[in-house]
Amino acid sequence: MIWWVPTGIPQARLGRWIAPSLLGALLLGGAARAQDVGSVNPHPLPPLAHPDDPKLPAKQLFGRKTTPAALETHTIGFYAKGCIAGAVALPVNGKTWQVMRLSRNRNWGHPSLVQFLERLADRASVTGWRGLLLGDMSQPRGGPMLTGHTSHQVGLDADIWLTPMPDHELNREEREEMMATPVVAEGGKNVDRKVWTPAHVALIKAAAEDPHVARIFVNAAIKKALCRDAGSERKWLSKVQPWWGHDWHFHVRLNCPAEDTKCEPQPPRPADEGCGKELDSWLSKAIGPKKPEPKPVAAAASGRPGPKLTELPAACRQVLLAP
Numbered sequence: 001m002i003w004w005v006p007t008g009i010p011q012a013r014l015g016r017w018i019a020p021s022l023l024g025a026l027l028l029g030g031a032a033r034a035q036d037v038g039s040v041n042p043h044p045l046p047p048l049a050h051p052d053d054p055k056l057p058a059k060q061l062f063g064r065k066t067t068p069a070a071l072e073t074h075t076i077g078f079y080a081k082g083c084i085a086g087a088v089a090l091p092v093n094g095k096t097w098q099v100m101r102l103s104r105n106r107n108w109g110h111p112s113l114v115q116f117l118e119r120l121a122d123r124a125s126v127t128g129w130r131g132l133l134l135g136d137m138s139q140p141r142g143g144p145m146l147t148g149h150t151s152h153q154v155g156l157d158a159d160i161w162l163t164p165m166p167d168h169e170l171n172r173e174e175r176e177e178m179m180a181t182p183v184v185a186e187g188g189k190n191v192d193r194k195v196w197t198p199a200h201v202a203l204i205k206a207a208a209e210d211p212h213v214a215r216i217f218v219n220a221a222i223k224k225a226l227c228r229d230a231g232s233e234r235k236w237l238s239k240v241q242p243w244w245g246h247d248w249h250f251h252v253r254l255n256c257p258a259e260d261t262k263c264e265p266q267p268p269r270p271a272d273e274g275c276g277k278e279l280d281s282w283l284s285k286a287i288g289p290k291k292p293e294p295k296p297v298a299a300a301a302s303g304r305p306g307p308k309l310t311e312l313p314a315a316c317r318q319v320l321l322a323p
Contacts, residue, residue, distance in 0.1 A: 057305040058312055061320055062143030066105060069141050069322035075110055075154040075257060076142075076315045078264040081307060083316040084142035084155035090114045090134065096121035097132040098165055100175050106136040106145075109155035112257055113137060116212055117158060127202035131165030133180075134158065135249055141319050144306045154263060156254040160207070162200060163248070184221045184247035188286035191225040201229045207252055208236035215269055217243040217251040220282035227275035237273040242282040262315060 062083065073086030087108040092099040097117065099107045121132045138155045139145060151157055163181045170178065183200065185192040204226060208216055218226070220242035230237055243251070256263035270278075309317060 052309070056308065057144070058309045058316075059144035059146050059306045061309060062139055062141055063146035065139065065141045065143075065320070067140050068108060069319045071319065071322050073111060074315075075156060075260045075263040076319065077154060077262065077313040079154055079157060079253060079266065080151040081311070082142060082154040082264070082313055083319045084108075084110060084138060084153075085315075085319045085322070087138065087140055087142065087155050088114055089140075090117055090137065093169060094118065094121060096125040096165075097134055098170055098175070099134045100161065100170075100178070101135065102172065102175055104136065106139055106152070107134070108140045108142075109137040109158065110254070110257065112212060113156055113158060113254055116210060116252075116254060117160075120160075120207055120210065123206045124203050127206055128197075128199040129164060129203045130167070133161035133163055133165050135161060135180075143312070143316065143320070150306075151253075156256070156263075158252050159249045160203075160252060161249045162203075164199070180248040182248045184219050188219075188221055188247075189224070189283050190221050196225060198229070201226060204240065204250055205230070205233075205236055207250070208239045212254050213239060214253050214255045214266060216240045217246055217253070219243075219245065219247045220279060220286055222246070222250070223274065223279055224283060227273065227279065234273055237275065238269050238271055240274065241269060242274075242279060262313065 068087040068089075069085045071085035073084075073088075075084050076082050088111050090097075090099060090107045090109065090113075092102060092107060117132070117134060117137075125131060135158070136149065136152055137158045138152050142153045142155050144150070144153060149157075161180045162183050181195060183191050183195045200222075204216060204218070204222075207213060216239055218240055223240055223242045226237060226240060253266070256265045309320065
């Protein structure tokens with residue numbers, strides 16, 4: 001499942017309220033591949049001790065890898081406990097998408113994820129959505145992240161902003177500093193009618209209808225709006241799952257590729273729409289979106305230490321040590 005780091009402010013939210021360029025420089029470190037809107041932080045984090053150090057969190061190892069493993073493409077392990085070999089990068093610019101927060105170097109994934117995002121971007125552009133702003137996918141070799149997500153480890157997860165793409169190509173500063181727009185109203189039980197549009201419904205529906213998608217995580221208030229506004233074609237609603245946060249983006253998770261026997265699938269969602277008791281339960285615990293209190297950036301990097309390399313699938317060691 002998806003869990004945000006409970007200590008400090010989650011990175012995704014920090015990235016909305018604190019200058020993400022500073023956040024990326026302090027937390028991510030490593031220099032990723034050059035981007036056509038400017039290179040990322042050129043000052044990599046210092047090397048660590050041997051990766052078999054039993055005390056070393058795996059996120060310190062995978063978070064320092066700035067290039068993919070030169071291995072045949074495979075997803076290994078579970079979405080929240082695994083890695084990816086042979087990841088590919090989604091280009092930071094497309095006719096119908098732009099990648100945000102480039103300093104994080106998290107626009108990597110399985111080829112099927114890259115193809116899905118390109119496909120969705122093209123489809124969304126004809127449903128009334130101007131273009132995709134894409135957040136975190138995975139690190140170059142997947143694995144646990146230094147900050148933020150617990151999932152996104154096997155190259156099959158992606159965050160898509162619920163803010164339409166602007167009508168111009170964003171420069172480096174805009175990609176780091178621009179804030180996403182929350183669509184959940186005060187109190188957390190409904191969407192903000194001044195922000196929510198039929199195009200939001202069409203975008204999430206287009207994603208859910210793709211056969212490669214296992215589930216989509218959204219704020220409970222967004223699920224409620226989807227249940228209300230879905231119309232007569234409602235089968236896709238079964239893939240949409242309420243989850244904490246997700247008031248400014250939705251999280252798409254793909255099925256394990258058929259050929260990847262080491263990829264651990266998630267149990268399928270119930271076949272019903274999920275608009276009844278499940279949704280009511282989430283709404284009863286709803287908390288409205290709040291602006292985080294300013295805290296030192298370093299606090300977000302601490303969090304829980306996470307798993308050691310020895311706690312990940314054995315094949316992840318090969319991924320980590322590959323050229």
